[in-house]
Amino acid sequence: MPRVSMKVNGKPMAAEAEGRTLLSAYLREGLGLTGTHVGCDTSQCGACVVLVDGAAVKACTAFAADLDGAEVTTIEGMANADGSLGRIQQAFQDYHGLQCGFCTPGMVMSTAALLAENPKPTEDEVRHYLEGNICRCTGYQNIVRAVMAASGQDTTALAAE
Template sequence: MTQVSMTVNGKSVSGDVEGRTLLSSFLRDHLSLTGTHVGCDTAQCGACVVHVNGEAVKSCNMLALEADGADVGTIEGQANPDGSLNVIQQAFQDHHGLQCGFCTPGMVMSAAALLKENPRPTEAEIRKYLEGNLCRCTGYHNIVKAIMAASGQDAGKIAAE
């Protein structure tokens, strides 16, 4: 066991982990932050996407010890300080961008990373960026719409009902 310390959603945390402990396991099992989901074992589904030092990474494909000292953000830390949904979360609700909710944390975290580097992405840029996030429920229509809306674009006009 080795001690690992990091900042998660602005809070300092630490714990004893094995070399093989994944960041996703550390978040879920040690910190009980179960909003980060694990949907595959080949780094494809993206349900486990979190931010490490501001960048989107697949937490089930990164060792917890690799995140020692890092600033980690998870879905649990995304809402506004008053607890209300942030702009992206609100857009997902407004545009029905989720159904079963399992892929949703990863989608929201990826969307946040996208909008940070590209504040007004086109439909094509959004679809391309979501290459690493699988959703089986929505057919992606309303996810793309929600992200456009979150970036201040008129999603209704672009995606005719």
């Protein structure tokens, strides 16, 4: 089986991968990084979103071999160096942006991609950007709040639906 190498969360890593090995399986089974969740496995829910060369990608809908040499950031790379929660993660905790937590890795990674592109998004822009990330618990309100807080913006003005 060919070996596929990637720089994952800043560290060079390698594991064997068949042609059909998805990026999600490569990360979870090949590298043991099980923070990337596989929700629907049909490209719809966004739980498996990771950053590939800085762009949000559904890890269940890309082959590992196609991304040989890529730089990947997963939820494991979002904490601070001392192990404390990163800025986005902390905002999700502070604003109760999760309930069961299954979709949260994808939500956090999509938020990271959004804030890299657009550091101060409006509420509409947040909702629009996260439309590929499905959450079945929260009703999204506190997720939007958490993203606004992570971008350093006041959340009191958000509609209290």
